[in-house]
Amino acid sequence: MLEIKNLHVSIGDRKILEGLSLSVKAGEVAAIMGPNGTGKSTLAYVLAGREGYEVTEGEALLDGENILGLEPHQRAARGLFLAFQYPVEIPGVATMTFLKAALNAQRRARGEGEAPTPDLMKRVRAAAKGLGVDSEILKRALNAGFSGGEKKRMEILQMALLAPRFAILDETDSGLDIDALRVVADGVNALRAKDRAFLVITHYQRLLNYIRPDTVHVMARGRIMRTGGPELALELEKNGYRDYVGEAA
Amino acid sequence: MSVQAIETQTPAEAALARSFAAMQDKGAAELRRAAWAAFSRKGLPNRRVEAWHYTDLRAALRVVAPLGDAPTQASPVLEKSRAVRLVVLDGFFRPDLSDLAALPDGVAAQSLRETLAGADADVLAALAPSGLGGDDAVVALNAALMQDGVVVRIAPGLHVARPLELAILTSGGPAHGACTRSLIVAGDGSKACVIERSKALAPSGAQENHALVFAVGSNCEIEHVARIAPQGDDAIRVYSLLLALAGNSDFKSFGLIEGGGLVRRQIFARFESEDSRVAFDGVSLLRARHHADITLFIDHASARCVSRERFRTILDGEATGVFQGKVVVRPGAQKTDGAMQSKALLLSEGAAMNSKPELEIFADDVVCGHGATCGRLDADQLFYLEARGLPRREAEGLLIEGFANEAIDNVSDEAAREEFSAALRAWLAARENNQ
Numbered sequence: 001m002l003e004i005k006n007l008h009v010s011i012g013d014r015k016i017l018e019g020l021s022l023s024v025k026a027g028e029v030a031a032i033m034g035p036n037g038t039g040k041s042t043l044a045y046v047l048a049g050r051e052g053y054e055v056t057e058g059e060a061l062l063d064g065e066n067i068l069g070l071e072p073h074q075r076a077a078r079g080l081f082l083a084f085q086y087p088v089e090i091p092g093v094a095t096m097t098f099l100k101a102a103l104n105a106q107r108r109a110r111g112e113g114e115a116p117t118p119d120l121m122k123r124v125r126a127a128a129k130g131l132g133v134d135s136e137i138l139k140r141a142l143n144a145g146f147s148g149g150e151k152k153r154m155e156i157l158q159m160a161l162l163a164p165r166f167a168i169l170d171e172t173d174s175g176l177d178i179d180a181l182r183v184v185a186d187g188v189n190a191l192r193a194k195d196r197a198f199l200v201i202t203h204y205q206r207l208l209n210y211i212r213p214d215t216v217h218v219m220a221r222g223r224i225m226r227t228g229g230p231e232l233a234l235e236l237e238k239n240g241y242r243d244y245v246g247e248a249a
Numbered sequence: 250m251s252v253q254a255i256e257t258q259t260p261a262e263a264a265l266a267r268s269f270a271a272m273q274d275k276g277a278a279e280l281r282r283a284a285w286a287a288f289s290r291k292g293l294p295n296r297r298v299e300a301w302h303y304t305d306l307r308a309a310l311r312v313v314a315p316l317g318d319a320p321t322q323a324s325p326v327l328e329k330s331r332a333v334r335l336v337v338l339d340g341f342f343r344p345d346l347s348d349l350a351a352l353p354d355g356v357a358a359q360s361l362r363e364t365l366a367g368a369d370a371d372v373l374a375a376l377a378p379s380g381l382g383g384d385d386a387v388v389a390l391n392a393a394l395m396q397d398g399v400v401v402r403i404a405p406g407l408h409v410a411r412p413l414e415l416a417i418l419t420s421g422g423p424a425h426g427a428c429t430r431s432l433i434v435a436g437d438g439s440k441a442c443v444i445e446r447s448k449a450l451a452p453s454g455a456q457e458n459h460a461l462v463f464a465v466g467s468n469c470e471i472e473h474v475a476r477i478a479p480q481g482d483d484a485i486r487v488y489s490l491l492l493a494l495a496g497n498s499d500f501k502s503f504g505l506i507e508g509g510g511l512v513r514r515q516i517f518a519r520f521e522s523e524d525s526r527v528a529f530d531g532v533s534l535l536r537a538r539h540h541a542d543i544t545l546f547i548d549h550a551s552a553r554c555v556s557r558e559r560f561r562t563i564l565d566g567e568a569t570g571v572f573q574g575k576v577v578v579r580p581g582a583q584k585t586d587g588a589m590q591s592k593a594l595l596l597s598e599g600a601a602m603n604s605k606p607e608l609e610i611f612a613d614d615v616v617c618g619h620g621a622t623c624g625r626l627d628a629d630q631l632f633y634l635e636a637r638g639l640p641r642r643e644a645e646g647l648l649i650e651g652f653a654n655e656a657i658d659n660v661s662d663e664a665a666r667e668e669f670s671a672a673l674r675a676w677l678a679a680r681e682n683n684q
Contacts, residue, residue, distance in 0.1 A: 048636045051628065076638035088633040092651030092658070098634075101647055106638040141651070158637065 001026045001197045002166055007058035009039075009046050009222075016042045018222035019058070024166075024215075029198045031208055033233060034219035035241040040201045041085060043219075044170040048082040049075050062166060077109030079165030083155040083172050090142040095154070098142045099124050103161060127160045131187050149180035156187040167191070168199045173207035185210030205237040220244035262292055264313035265390065268426075271318065272394050276365030280377055284392035291386040300385065303571040303603045304542040309485055309511055314426035314456045316340060316396055323420040325450050331664060332414035332444050339420055340396035340427040355404035356413070361430060364400045372400065375464040376432050378493045382460075382517035382546075387487045391430055391460045398431035398460075405436030405466065412442040412662065417459055421451025424483075430460040437466035437495070442662050445475040447488065452509065454483035460491060467495040467522065473502040474665045476672070480509030482538065487513045496522030496551070503660045504531040505669050507676065508539035508568065518556075519548040520582075526555040530656045532669070533561070534676045535568035535600070542571035543591075549582040549615075558589040561656045563649060564600035565680060571603045576617060578610040587617040594652050595625055596645075596680075646677045 002024040009017040016039045024030045034040050046053050047060055049072035059066045067075050090098065100121075104114040125135055133153050143151050152172055159167055169188065173181055188198065188211050200211055208216075208230065216232040218225045218241075225244045226232065258266070269285050293310060294301035320341035327336070327346065335358055336346040342360035352358060364372055382388035403409060419427055433443060449455060465471055477488060494500050504514050518527055533541045547556045562570040572591040593602035604621035626648050634644035653673050660666040 048632075050632050050636075071641070072632060072635035073638050073640045073644075076636060082636050084633065084636075088627075088629050090630055090633070090648065090651055092654035093647055098637075098647070101639060101643070102634075102637040105640065105643060109638065162637070 001028075001063060002199070003061040005059050005061070007046070007060060008056045009042060010054045010056055011052060016053075016222055017046070020219075020223050022217060022224055024197045024199060026197055027194045028215065029192065029200060029211060029213045030215045030217060031200045031202060031213035031233065032217045032219050033202055033205070033236055035245055036203065038220050039222045040219055041170055044082055044168045044201055047075075047168060048072055048080065073105065073109070076162075077106050081159050081162055081164035081167040083159055083167065083169045085171040085174060087143050087151040087155055089144045089146075091144045093142050094139055095142045096121065096124060096138040099138075099158070099161060102158070106162060124161060127157055130190075131157050131160070132183050133157055148175035149177065152176055152180065152184055153187075156184050160187060160191060163191075165195065166197050166199070168201065170201045171203060172200070173202055173204065181207065182210060205233045208233045218244055259293065259307060261307070261310045261313045265394070268313070268316050269393050272316070272396075275318070276362065277368070277373060277376075280373055281393050284377070284389045287383060287389040288386050288393055291389075294386045298386070300544060300573065303569075303573070304511065304513055304540065306387070306485070310456070312424065314424040316394060316426045316428055318396070321420060325418070325420065327416070330414050330416075332412040334414040334416055335399045335401070336416045336418060337398060337429050337431070338418045339425070340429055342397050342399050351411075353407075353409060353411070355407040356409060357402045359400050361395065361398035361400055361432070372432070375434060375493075376430065376462060378462065378464070378491060378519075381491050381493060381519055382489060382515075385489070385515065385517070387458060387515075388460060388489050388491070388517070391428060391458045391489060394428045394458070395430040395460075396428050398429040400432045400434075402434045403436055403439045403441055406438040407436065408439070409441035412444050414444040414446060415461070417445065417447045419449045419455050419457065421449050421453045421455070424454045424456065426456045428458045430462065432462045432464065435463065435465045435469050435471050438468045439466065440470040442472045442474070442665075444665065445473065446478070447476070447486075448478040449480050449484070452479060452484075453481040454510070455480060455486070457484070457486040459487070460489040462491045463493070463500065465492065465494045465498055465500055467497050469495070469498040469500070471498070471500045472661050473500070474660055474662060475502070475504040475514075476668070477504065477506045477512060477514065479507045480512075482510050484510035486511065487515065490514070490516045490518075492516070492518040492527070493521055494518065494525050494527065497524045499526050501528040501659070501661070502530070503656070503665075503669075505672060506531065506533040506535075506541050507672065508533070508535045508537070508541060511540045513542040513544065516545040517548075518546070520551040520554040523551045523553045525551070528557040528559075528659060530558070530659045531560045532563070532653045532656050532673070533570060534563050534673065535570060536565040536680070537568065538566065539568040540571075541568075542573070544571070544573040545575070547574075547576045547587065549576065549578040549585045549587065552582050553584040554582070555586040556588070558591075559656050559659060560591045561653050562591070562593040562602060563596065563653060564593065564602060565596040567597070567599035569601045569603070572621065573605045574619065575607040575609065576619070578608075578612050578615050578617060580611045582612045583614040585612060585615040585617065587615070589619040591621045592652070592655075593623040594649065595623065596649075642681055646681070649677060650674070
């Protein structure tokens, strides 16, 4: 489903990704683990299309199409979703208004036409209930003054509503207590499906106790250094990343 | 009687002196004379006058449009209004276009001309409250040259269910002038919503100087919403709101400015007694070479009063915005709570914003603050929305709406709030179509 080949990315003169290759199949949950500052979030942002990164080499194919030349909204319409590590606050825009705008924009891009507002609101409320999101919060400005847990739940709510083909979760566990972590993980697990894949980026193994990955990739110094099964995460938890960062100099 | 001359008069000031000579016997002679004297001492405000530093009226006003001395014949067909409408057209109150029959019991409306003919000392005092805006040359000029307006009295204790609409219209045509003053007296314990709607029936250059005076009693709840519709690029308009607020009352005012030439909305408010609250909010939508100036002066002359100001200016093209806010806390105005905020959003390279918030505090037990920001759309917010599927333009539109909503959301009257949101969306749609 997602095929990254020899991806090189720089910010200014600084090289962040240096020949990263990665393949995620439909139905798969792939985890990327790695030390801080190794380019995990850069990978997420480059896939989603954030400005400011220069792709100097390589490609990223989603269902066979190189998405790196597309605008962020075009990638979203093709089914790519990024759950942000730091969800952005949007003052003055009610959460429900935003959700409607996002859902309808994607529907329009896919030639489906806008959904009737009452149906849409019903869907949003039902999904919110499933994730323990208070429906009062849907009237408030998006993420503005939300707690860390509320913001992360809102990301998962958006993911559930937008039903992407390929979802990237960037450090979704950061700042979550154990109860919120479980809610978020349940939300993700409920979306696991044969025709959908996940790339779960995390620093700690903890999240992977709740979202069981099929594959685990160790990332360091802008590349995938090792690939294995869930047991690799446990090994990293025990030994840390020193085996991977050591070869630097 | 001789008309006092302004030293080193500009041709525009000389023309204004002629207007005054024609107007000085149209009622309230004393008031007019004193106001003209105050204006004459200053002349047209220019950049050397601190309160007008960013809006040089003397430079902008080169040729003065004449003021009519009687209502024009214009008889436009107006759209239906949900409110009880009182129409001032081309400077004069027009009972024939107004819904006088729909005024509820306890609300009286009369033209300013008739009111001045009655020369009631209380009304004159309320019409030009001493110390409120009197230092401002344009407010003084307004009192000297006022053609007409409406005087509305709301009986004590009355809760007016339907909003009252003050429609200040100009019929258009090349460089015409209008100078009106209206007064709304809200009796103790009354409650009302007043919509001020300023519109040119055919947008063109116009010179307008409108003052709206509120004399609000104690225990009142008054909401004022103003929509200042677009005008021609050579229009020059000043709207002055004067508020004298008694104790334990709530007054809030929101103004939407949709640009067009030079617009200044100035607010002079004074707490006459304790425990009252005011909120002044506004959104300015500016493009092309529009110039819009919001200037306010809040006088905390009494203890335990609360003031809130939230202004949002959105600038595109080569527009210029001005925000000047001064909050003064007098000695003895303890437990004052004041917060003033101005935020500007620049959508183009050519747009400019000038902000000058000021606090002058002479009491020691107060909470006062102000903030002014000026910036572009936030790249992180844009990317977040785009990553959710919104195309760039739509993402920008949603952020601009959100920015303006922070002020619009403070309007209590739901229909007015919806009208302002719709005006904002129309402005955004025009922006998208232009690019």
